[in-house]
Structure formats: structure tokens, C-alpha cells
Amino acid sequence: MSNYLKFLLLFLFSSTILANSEKLLLEAVDKYRSPYLSTKMDISITAYKDNSATGNDKYEVYHHNGESLVLIISGASKGNRVLLSNKGMYVAVKKSSRAIRITPIQRLLGQASYGDLASLKFSDDYNAKILREEQDTIVLELNSKSKKSTYTKIHLWIDKDKHYPIKADAYLASGKIYKIIHYSLKDNLINNITYTDPKINNKKTVMSILKIEKKKLSKRFFTSSGMKGKI
Amino acid sequence: MKKYALIICLFIVEAASAKIIDEINILANHTKTNLSDIWTHEAIDSSLQNNLVYDINLNGNISQLIYDLNYKDKENKLSINSMYVDFDLNDNLSFRVGKFIENWQIGYAFNPLTVTDPYYKTNSLLPLPGINAVLMNYNFENGNSINFYTNNDDNKLNSVLGYGYNSSAIRFNYILNQNSDLSIITHKKEGSELGIGAGVRSIIGDNLKVYGSFFTRKGTTLATHLGIVNNNPNLIATTNPIGQYRNNDGKNYPRLMLGLQYTTNNNLDIIIEANYDKRGMNDNEWDTYKSLINNHKNLPLPASKNLAWDFSLVSPRGLRQNYYFIRLSTPITEKYNVSFSQRIAKDLSAINNIELNYNVNDNILFNILFSKTTGKAQSEYQSYFPYDQELSVNLVYSFN
Numbered sequence: 001m002s003n004y005l006k007f008l009l010l011f012l013f014s015s016t017i018l019a020n021s022e023k024l025l026l027e028a029v030d031k032y033r034s035p036y037l038s039t040k041m042d043i044s045i046t047a048y049k050d051n052s053a054t055g056n057d058k059y060e061v062y063h064h065n066g067e068s069l070v071l072i073i074s075g076a077s078k079g080n081r082v083l084l085s086n087k088g089m090y091v092a093v094k095k096s097s098r099a100i101r102i103t104p105i106q107r108l109l110g111q112a113s114y115g116d117l118a119s120l121k122f123s124d125d126y127n128a129k130i131l132r133e134e135q136d137t138i139v140l141e142l143n144s145k146s147k148k149s150t151y152t153k154i155h156l157w158i159d160k161d162k163h164y165p166i167k168a169d170a171y172l173a174s175g176k177i178y179k180i181i182h183y184s185l186k187d188n189l190i191n192n193i194t195y196t197d198p199k200i201n202n203k204k205t206v207m208s209i210l211k212i213e214k215k216k217l218s219k220r221f222f223t224s225s226g227m228k229g230k231i
Numbered sequence: 232m233k234k235y236a237l238i239i240c241l242f243i244v245e246a247a248s249a250k251i252i253d254e255i256n257i258l259a260n261h262t263k264t265n266l267s268d269i270w271t272h273e274a275i276d277s278s279l280q281n282n283l284v285y286d287i288n289l290n291g292n293i294s295q296l297i298y299d300l301n302y303k304d305k306e307n308k309l310s311i312n313s314m315y316v317d318f319d320l321n322d323n324l325s326f327r328v329g330k331f332i333e334n335w336q337i338g339y340a341f342n343p344l345t346v347t348d349p350y351y352k353t354n355s356l357l358p359l360p361g362i363n364a365v366l367m368n369y370n371f372e373n374g375n376s377i378n379f380y381t382n383n384d385d386n387k388l389n390s391v392l393g394y395g396y397n398s399s400a401i402r403f404n405y406i407l408n409q410n411s412d413l414s415i416i417t418h419k420k421e422g423s424e425l426g427i428g429a430g431v432r433s434i435i436g437d438n439l440k441v442y443g444s445f446f447t448r449k450g451t452t453l454a455t456h457l458g459i460v461n462n463n464p465n466l467i468a469t470t471n472p473i474g475q476y477r478n479n480d481g482k483n484y485p486r487l488m489l490g491l492q493y494t495t496n497n498n499l500d501i502i503i504e505a506n507y508d509k510r511g512m513n514d515n516e517w518d519t520y521k522s523l524i525n526n527h528k529n530l531p532l533p534a535s536k537n538l539a540w541d542f543s544l545v546s547p548r549g550l551r552q553n554y555y556f557i558r559l560s561t562p563i564t565e566k567y568n569v570s571f572s573q574r575i576a577k578d579l580s581a582i583n584n585i586e587l588n589y590n591v592n593d594n595i596l597f598n599i600l601f602s603k604t605t606g607k608a609q610s611e612y613q614s615y616f617p618y619d620q621e622l623s624v625n626l627v628y629s630f631n
Contacts, residue, residue: 055565076565076590078629087374087406088434097348097359098334101412104437105494146409173437218319219370224412225378225404226325226368229317230297 025140026128028163029156030121032183032190038064038216043117044208061117062215062231066125067222068118071231082107083227084118086146090224099224107150115150116195116207122156125149136160151178165190253291254629258356260284265604265619269524274535275542279617288312288358291630296329301358313361327366332359333380335402335416336444337430340556340574341506343446343486344428346418347380349394353547353618354600355586356625360386378402390454390475391544397421410434416446423478424449440492447485450478451510456523456544459512464522467530473540477510484509490556502572504556511552520550524615545616553577566590580606580613598625 034041043059057075061068067085072078079094082102089107091114092099107115119125126142126149133139134157142154153171158164168181177198184192193207220226261283270279285304290312292298299312315329327333336342350359364382371377381399388395398420405413411433418426426448434440452475458466460476477484490504512520520541527537544550554577560570568588575581582604589597602621606613 074593076562076568078590078593085374086409088409088412095355096334097332098336101432101434101440101442103434103440103492103494105496218325219322220319220325220368223368223370223374223376225376226370229325230292230295 022128022130022140023123025130025138025158025163026123026126026142029158029165030123032164032185032188033120034063034189034212036212036214038062038214039120040213040215041120041209042211044210045117046206046208048204048206050202059117061120062217062221063118063120064216064222066121068120069217069221069227070114070117081227082114082118083222083224084114085222088224089114090227092224092228097228099227101224113150116193119150122154126154128156131155133160137166138163164188251291251293252289252630254289254627254631256288256290256358256625256627258286258288258358258623258625260286260354260357260621260623262618263620264617266617267614269528269609269614270538270542270617272528272535272538274532274539278539286358299358299361301360310360312358315361323370323372325368327364327368330361330363331366332361333364333366335378335400335414335430337414337432337442338444338488338490338504338506339502339558340504340572341488341490341554343444343488343508344414344416344430346398346400346416346420346426346428346446347382349392349396351392351394351546351548354584354602354621354623356598356600356623362386374406376404378404390452391473392546392548393453396423396452407431407433418446418448420452423452438494438496441490442492443487443489445485445487447483449483450480451484452478453510454544455512456520456541458523459516459519462515462519464519465526466523467527467534467537468540471540472537473543486510499559499561502556502558506554506556508552508554512550513552517551520544521609547574547582547616547618549574549576549611550615551577551611574612576606576611578606578610580604580610580616582612582616594629596627596629598627599623600625 041061043061045057046053047055058073060071060073070082072080081092083090089102090099091102107113122142126144128140128142131139131141137157138160140156140158142156144152151170152173155169156165157167159166164185165183169177170179170181172178180196180198182194183190189212191209195205197203217231221229263281264279266279287302288299290299295316296314298314300309301312302309311330313331315327315331317325317327319325333347335344335347337344352359362382362384364380367379369377379401383397384395386395398418400416400418402414402416407413414430416428426446428444428446430444432440432442454473454475455477457468457472457476458464466472486508488504488506490502493501524541527541530537555575558570558572560568562568566589570586572584573581582602584600584602586598586600591597600623604612604616604619608614
């Protein structure tokens with residue numbers, strides 16, 4: 001076997017190992033979101049201006065197989081539901097008898113968007129590669145697998161030893177940073193995610209995960225025609 | 232009497248904190264008529280008064296039974312708008328049984344696929360009645376789904392507005408890709424041929440959605456005027472000339488709608504739709520209709536009943552074949568949302584709506600909607616549509 005061929009095989013082999021290790025790394029990060037395959041999360045989102053709370057909304061989020069159903073429990077959109085799946089994104093307004101498809105910008109509006117609420121596992125939505133290693137952290141570059149992903153690209157800082165997420169910069173397709181995200185943990189699970197807009201210094205939004213439990217909904221709830229059903 | 236007892240029981244159980252009432256919805260709706268010189272006649276004056284009605288809705292659920300009760304002050308009538316249960320046979324197959332609204336529409340203002348929910352509301356705040364029906368829903372593993380729907384509508388048949396018919400329908404939903412889906416529908420209505428339709432919607436880029444739908448069947452049950460069918464503007468009828476003359480004429484009556492929705496980066500939402508419906512009047516038929524009205528306007532009683540029969544065709548949905556719709560809406564603050572919409576006829580007359588939603592707190596929502604017709608003299612919505620202004624005030628109290 002020529003040296004060139006050996007080199008090529010080694011290169012291919014090491015690339016595969018690296019890709020697999022990056023995938024495993026991302027799956028390790030995901031374990032800090034939920035330990036269950038099908039999950040119900042009670043979430044509270046508080047908006048702050050100059051460190052004073054200006055509003056608080058509550059949500060129930062059901063995840064299964066990479067699909068998410070968001071129930072809006074309080075606030076101006078109370079009673080509405082949002083479905084994010086690999087078949088599209090839909091909103092069912094409470095006073096309407098049907099669900100409508102929504103555009104990516106409708107998903108993103110608000111400091112913590114429906115996409116932020118619905119995203120549970122990075123590994124469902126993004127491919128990872130190691131960008132660099134710093135003193136105590138590894139920086140991953142996550143590129144969206146499909147348009148279902150909330151952001152086009154994410155730079156994610158994770159702890160070098162335990163692989164829990166610390167910070168992320170979320171980018172849109174234009175290449176601009178859309179949000180800066182900080183994670184905090186309690187009992188080995190993420191309990192607070194703080195979103196800030198890099199252009200607005202005095203505002204932030206904190207998503208608090210109040211409760212996580214194992215719960216599986218029927219498949220019809222993850223369809224546009226069945227998402228309004230009684231849970 | 233049983234219905235009143237049911238409401239009282241619901242309140243008692245709610246008071247005992249069983250939380251079976253989700254919300255109460257109180258609506259006051261005032262319409263102001265402007266008869267113009269077209270409809271000013273003793274034959275129809277009495278049916279066209281300014282009108283103030285109150286409507287109360289109560290909805291919630293008792294375990295898995297979901298209900299919506301409606302009380303109409305004007306008719307002193309309590310009715311069940313919807314009452315149904317959903318159940319899953321397995322992870323893929325589910326059923327809905329009871330009285331409910333099944334909505335297969337794609338558009339906002341124009342909906343050729345309104346086969347399972349034929350009722351039409353003049354403003355967004357008014358409740359719609361459900362229909363006794365069974366819906367089967369089967370979800371395939373790849374995300375596609377098929378629905379089978381059959382109903383037994385016990386409401387009185389209305390051939391002008393097109394509701395009250397028993398019907399069955401099948402819909403196949405096909406996910407084309409993550410941004411687009413297609414639905415194909417067949418619909419069989421009692422006394423009619425089988426109709427077919429399709430709808431498609433697609434997301435383009437970050438901000439734009441485009442959509443469209445069509446439906447067609449041979450013949451239509453929608454009523455029209457005998458004078459229009461026979462192209463006889465001089466017809467003076469002795470019995471009601473409004474009837475279903477086109478149901479077995481062998482002609483296709485297609486309906487087509489195209490629309491787009493664009494949401495700007497700062498959350499201004501723009502919807503534009505165009506609609507064609509062959510069941511409406513074309514230019515010749517419209518001229519015949521206007522001539523019929525003109526000829527009937529000055530007839531003495533009892534022949535003047537012809538004018539009342541002419542008038543019975545008038546509907547906010549419109550009499551013609553082509554209409555357009557535009558809506559702009561945006562949140563002003565987190566608590567306020569405002570929208571402006573126009574339903575525009577071919578002669579550029581329009582029904583204009585301004586709606587304000589005020590989210591007082593998590594439990595109280597306040598809506599106000601003002602509607603006004605505009606257009607040139609002798610235009611459809613300005614002169615032939617007699618409801619000049621409408622003001623609706625709606626208070627929603629949520630118990631949860």
C-alpha cells in the first residue's frame with residue numbers, strides 16, 4: 001500500500017472518528033436539557049429592562065422525537081399553541097378553528113422566540129464541529145441541519161470536562177449575531193437560559209425551566225390538524 | 232329549560248372550584264343600515280332596522296368533553312355551539328365525535344375549501360355554530376395524514392348562504408417538504424355531484440408565505456334569481472323566483488383563491504388575497520340583477536314582493552365573482568394589537584374593518600371592531616349591501 005493511500009485512509013478514519021466524537025459531544029450537552037425521550041416542561045419567561053422585570057409569561061412545552069408543541073399559558077397570546085416539527089411550523093390561535101403555517105420571522109419575533117421555547121436538543125437540529133479549545137472550555141460550531149432550526153449557526157461554549165453548556169452566540173443566515181445566550185444549571189439540568197440582544201444592552205429575557213417530567217402525547221398533537229386537541 | 236339548568240349546574244360546579252368553565256365571552260354587536268334609494272321600500276323596510284344584539288358564549292370542558300354554549304339575547308335562545316370528545320384508538324388513529332367546527336381552509340377571507348364549515352361570519356368576533364359530525368384522523372409515520380369527515384347538519388337549510396346540508400368529505404394532507412404542504416379534498420353534499428378541491432401553502436424565505444386553493448363540482452346548490460337564469464330583466468314573478476336552478480345544469484362551478492402573507496422584521500403583518508367564484512354573478516348577470524331591482528322598485532303591493540325576493544340574495548360574502556382582500560396588523564405594545572382590513576369588490580366598493588385587541592391582563596381580553604362600507608354611488612357594498620356600519624365590543628374573561 002502506498003504511503004499516499006495509507007495517509008488517505010488515516011485521514012478518512014480520523015475524520016469519521018472526529019465527526020462521531022463531535023456528535024457524541026453534542027448529545028452529552030443535550031443530556032443537560034432533559035433526561036427523557038418524551039418530555040413535558042413548564043417554562044416561565046421573564047423580560048427585564050435595566051434589571052427590573054417588565055413582564056412574565058408561562059408556557060407548557062411538549063417534546064417528542066425532535067418535535068415540539070408549545071402551549072402559551074399566560075400573556076397576550078394566552079391559549080395559542082405553536083407546533084415546530086420537521087414538517088413545518090404552525091400557530092393555532094385560540095379563537096380560530098384551524099392552525100396556520102408561520103414564517104421563520106414569525107417564529108423569531110420576541111426576545112425569547114417560539115423557536116427558543118421549542119428547541120430542546122441541539123443534536124436534533126444541528127451538526128457540530130469543534131472550532132477551538134480554550135482553557136476550560138471547548139467551542140463548538142453548530143450548523144443547522146434544516147430550516148426547522150431556530151438559528152442558522154451557533155457558537156457554543158461547553159465545559160471541557162463535564163460538557164455542560166455555558167454560553168452561546170446565535171447567528172442568523174445573514175451572518176449577524178442575533179442573540180447571546182447564557183446557561184445556568186441546577187441538579188445537573190439547565191434551569192435558566194438568559195437571552196440578550198447584542199444591540200440592546202439594558203434588556204434581557206430569562207427562560208426558567210420550572211419543571212421537567214416524562215410525558216408522551218399522541219402523534220396527532222404534533223400535526224397541524226390535531227395540535228388544538230384537549231391535552 | 233334543560234339548557235338553562237345545564238348552565239346553572241356549570242356555574243355551581245365552577246364555583247366549587249372544579250374549573251370546568253374555561254372562559255366567558257360577552258359580545259355586543261350594533262349594525263346600522265343605510266337603505267340608499269335602492270332598497271327604500273315598504274316591502275323590505277321592516278326587515279332592515281338598526282340592530283343591537285348581545286351574544287354570550289361559555290366554553291370549557293368536563294373531563295374530555297369539550298363544550299361551547301351560546302346565548303343570543305335577541306332570540307332569547309340558548310344553544311350548543313359545540314360539544315365533542317376526541318379519542319385515540321392508537322398512536323396514529325384518532326376520532327372526534329359530537330358537534331364541532333372542522334376547518335379545512337387555507338385562506339383568511341376567501342375559502343374555496345370551506346366544505347366542512349359552510350357557515351360564514353360577517354366579523355371575526357362573532358361565534359360560528361358547530362355541526363353534528365364524526366371526524367377520523369389517521370397520521371402516517373412520514374407526517375402525511377388522511378381525514379374522513381361525515382356530518383348530519385340539523386340547522387335549517389339555507390340555499391342562499393349555502394349551509395344546512397348533510398355531507399361527507401375526505402382530505403389527504405401531503406407534506407411536500409418542510410416549507411410546503413398540499414391537501415387534496417373530495418366532498419359529497421346531499422343532492423349534489425361529487426366535488427374536488429386542493430390547497431397548497433408554502434413558506435418562501437424568512438418572511439413570506441404564499442398559498443392558494445380551488446374547489447369545483449358540476450352544478451351548484453347556491454340559489455339565484457330566475458330572471459338572471461333566463462336573462463329576463465323584466466320578470467315580475469308571482470311566486471318566489473329565488474331557487475336552485477343550477478344544480479343539475481352540468482356546468483362546472485370552480486372557485487379559486489390565491490393569497491400571500493408577508494411579515495416584516497418589525498412585526499407588521501400584511502395579507503393580500505384574490506378570489507374568483509363562478510357561482511357569483513358575471514357582468515351580464517349583474518346588469519340583469521340591477522335591472523330587475525330597478526323594475527321592481529316602484530311596483531305597488533303585492534307585486535313589490537319582487538323587491539324583497541331580489542333583496543334576499545344580498546350577503547356580505549358578495550354577489551359577484553371577483554373579490555380582493557387586504558389586511559395589515561401589528562402589535563402596538565405587548566398589550567395592544569391593531570388591524571385594518573378591506574374586502575374589496577370589483578367596482579372598488581369595500582367593507583372596511585378596524586379591530587383593536589387589548590389584553591388587560593392574563594384573565595381579561597377586550598376587543599373592539601368597527602366596520603364601515605365605502606364606495607361610489609350604485610356600487611355593490613356602498614348601495615346594494617344595506618348594512619352601512621357595524622360596531623362590535625367583545626369582553627373575554629378567562630377563569631384559568
